[in-house]
Amino acid sequence: MDNPFEHAPAEAAGGNPFAAGSPALQREPITFSGRGGEYFGIWIVNLVLTLLTLGIYSAWAKVRRLQYFYRHTTLGGAAFDYHGDPRAILKGRVIGFMLLLAYNVSFQFSMIAGIAVAVALAAVMPVLLMRSLRFRARYSSWRGLRFGFDGGTGGAYSVFLKWPIFTVLTLYLLGPMWHQRMKAYQFNHARFGSAQFAIDAPVGAYYRIYGAAIAVVLLGMAAIGALLGSLADGNRAVFGLAPLLFILLLLFVQPYLSARLQNLVWNHMQLDGHRFESSVSARRLYWIMLTNLIGVIGTLGLFMPFAAIRLARYRLQSVTMLCAGPLDDFIAGQAQDAAATGEEAADLFDVDIAL
């Protein structure tokens, strides 16, 4: 459904697609109207100001970048919006930077200091990640209603500490299961207004996707080994190419993984009876990412804003909402009513740590 104003600015309520009584499972595609040339301006201003302020402006830059992408994303005639407070993001970045620094420096002093910092990090990270999920949801909106995330601390420790440890201990055999638990934590506790998201993607589906990707990587590694072995002919230097070829191999698999995982997650998502359909084609995504990569390398990075727009457009426009009822029926959640009356002051624990 297009925005009615694009065609007839003053059209009467008769043409209102938001009116009640729409048939069941109406298809509402997500549209994205961002343009590379336009975003380039925002990107370059952000970049220069970030450099000139030694990184401090990056928090404001992030807000403007997200606002550009959110506001150009339209569903049911209305745009998404992002309300994050740059100061909270700056705080998150300072915390993230300090943690990284502490982690990197501590091992230089002594083994014990290093282990102490690593343990402290493991204890703190799940909570920080949970907080940033909450931050990202709370400051995203559509049609004036905020998203929300109510995931608790227990779940965060399970998904961001227990499962990673299991995964490593089982030599990554539990990796896909970890991914499934993470998505379940992320979406089963997510809200839009008062409506609850739910995801029911089965573990087997994650295993199939990762299994195919790993099979390709293993075959590719064997091929690289055979190729280098035949080329080498006693010259060990040829094997220096191996890491580069391995990175190319991972770049080859990445579009497949992200396409299949996006489809899996969104095709198993529910929001109060509404469903979603995602039809990202791995081949198309592969083409977009490959041409983006060539563009970025060929222009020493100046193509990046265009690349980001191309990727976002394809991934977003591949998603359609299958509406079980009128979109007008969503109402705000409890928390939002409280927040809406008071001022939207960022509380002390508002952080946003991007990973």
Next chain:
Amino acid sequence: MSTSPSDPVTAVAALYFDGRSARAHIVTLGVTDGVLHVEGDDVSRSEPLGALRVSEPMGDAARLISFADGAHLEVRDHAALAALLAATGHRDAAVVRWAFEPRMVVIMLSALLLSVWLIMQYGLPWAARITAPLVPDSAMTVLSERTLEWLDQALTRPTALPAARQQALREALSSVASIDGQPIVHTLLFRSGGQLGANAFALPDGTLIVTDELVALAGADAPVLAVLTHELGHVQQRHGVRMLLQGSATALFMAWYLGDISSLLAGAPAALVQAGYSRDMEREADDFAVKLLRARGQSAGLLAGMLEKLAAAHGEGAASRSGPMGWLSSHPDTAERITRLRSTEFAAD
């Protein structure tokens, strides 16, 4: 400017959302006497302009006018809204306007290239010089040990130099290695250079490595010592750590700059950045070497002579083949340095 703020302006079409439900109300906006009026679809609302916030323009994207109570308007009728905003005297922040003015975008692009160049040329070396003394000795030891392990595994072989000759060179270096009465902590190691040929390196913790080939090329002890004093200069001024800090900062910047696109790509440039000492560092190390040589009553010519021999041994054109750590590849301006060392500046007193 024919419209004064008190005139009603052309109605602007918009969607109104009350912040409590997702229902879209189709409305029209107008401004009179500094008050915004919203009329339509079950909505009739007036609000002083001072209590509203307008989102910045972002091309075709809807502009949002937010009320203090959480309600907002979504406007896509850009021309009409622009007229309305102009009439109310609204002006977007400079940073916002820049992004959509081609002239400013070009200026920003030039500013970006200029600032990247300035940072690489002056900013990073300066910051590395300031922070290098703060790097703890233990970190430099770990770093040096790893580098030595890598060298021994990949490039060098055990030395074939007689123990007596090694001992003589060690003692000679110890007697030279002091500045202002303070001895300079160092360890001298000998290796067979393999494909590195005649070469000498300094590791950040004061470990100096000299190849058998270089000792053979020098013939006597004095020229070997001249090269080693130069290497001591790198140690004393923490050049290795400074290059490492600069490399890490560049890698961090690249990771952030390319982070949008692919985190896999971000790691690659780090490897490309590290390319030996800078020209200024070579000069500093030369100056340091000359200072030590003078203190022993020797001339800068010793180092210059040794440089010439090394250049000849490796062949100037083949410099890059000596590898990333090699004497010649990290000393790109050998001819210039030889001239400088032989110039009046350094002529024997």
